Amino acid sequence: MSGQTESEVKPRAVLRITPIDADATLELRQSVLWPSLSIADVLLAEDGNGLHFGAFVPHHGKPIAVISLFDEPLPEQHLVRCGNDSPSQTKAARFRKFACDLMHQNQGIGTHLLQHAVEAARSKLGASIIWCDARTSSSAWYKKRGMIEFGDPFYKGDVQYIRMKMSLDADTCKTSAYNAI
Numbered sequence: 001m002s003g004q005t006e007s008e009v010k011p012r013a014v015l016r017i018t019p020i021d022a023d024a025t026l027e028l029r030q031s032v033l034w035p036s037l038s039i040a041d042v043l044l045a046e047d048g049n050g051l052h053f054g055a056f057v058p059h060h061g062k063p064i065a066v067i068s069l070f071d072e073p074l075p076e077q078h079l080v081r082c083g084n085d086s087p088s089q090t091k092a093a094r095f096r097k098f099a100c101d102l103m104h105q106n107q108g109i110g111t112h113l114l115q116h117a118v119e120a121a122r123s124k125l126g127a128s129i130i131w132c133d134a135r136t137s138s139s140a141w142y143k144k145r146g147m148i149e150f151g152d153p154f155y156k157g158d159v160q161y162i163r164m165k166m167s168l169d170a171d172t173c174k175t176s177a178y179n180a181i
Contacts, residue, residue: 015109017116020054022047025066025097032099044096046070051120055113057104065100065109067117069093071125074165075151092129092165093121114145122168131165139164 022043029042044050050070054063072094095117100110121127134142136153139162143149147164154161 014058015112016056017053017113018056020052020063020066022050022052022068024054024063025052025068025099028063028066028099028101029097032102033097042097044068050096051124053113053116053120055100055109064104065098065113067098067113068096069117069120069125070096071127074129074131075163090129091125091127092131093125093127095121095130095132098132110141111145118166118168128168129165130168131163133161134164136160136162 025047026039026042030037030039034042047068050068052066052068055065056063070093072092074090074092095114098110098114098117100113118130121130131150132142132147133156134147137160139149142164145166147166149162149164151163
């Protein structure tokens with residue numbers, strides 16, 4: 001079961017999280033995040049370079065939640081600077097296209113999938129920070145899991161976003177509100 005985790009979620013269904021191909025993320029990306037767009041429109045140019053994970057429940061052949069993880073630095077204006085030195089070389093990972101089927105939301109599935117992505121960012125990508133462009137309508141959910149806002153709000157189409165990040169340092173993660181969920 002390399003790369004897979006299992007845990008119980010409400011209401012006591014066994015959740016299996018496993019690596020998947022980028023193509024296996026597309027249907028949920030489109031139906032949950034951008035239902036007015038075509039499947040082709042939710043494909044990312046960098047999908048071939050990412051790590052993609054799906055959450056599965058028994059007797060359901062398709063993932064019920066997906067997330068894609070990329071080795072991508074923080075935007076230049078948000079890099080940590082030390083005195084007059086150049087920006088720090090803190091390694092960061094970005095997650096994108098995080099979606100959970102509407103029928104399976106509010107059951108802890110997204111939290112488990114995000115935890116899995118955080119661990120993969122740390123262990124597989126060597127990241128010490130994880131970040132995303134979060135819809136402002138979801139920012140409270142991310143805050144409950146230990147992420148903080150940075151930068152100014154911006155729009156993609158008519159949807160408002162805010163960048164959010166979280167330190168993956170072991171000491172920070174042990175005390176983070178994210179682990180209390």
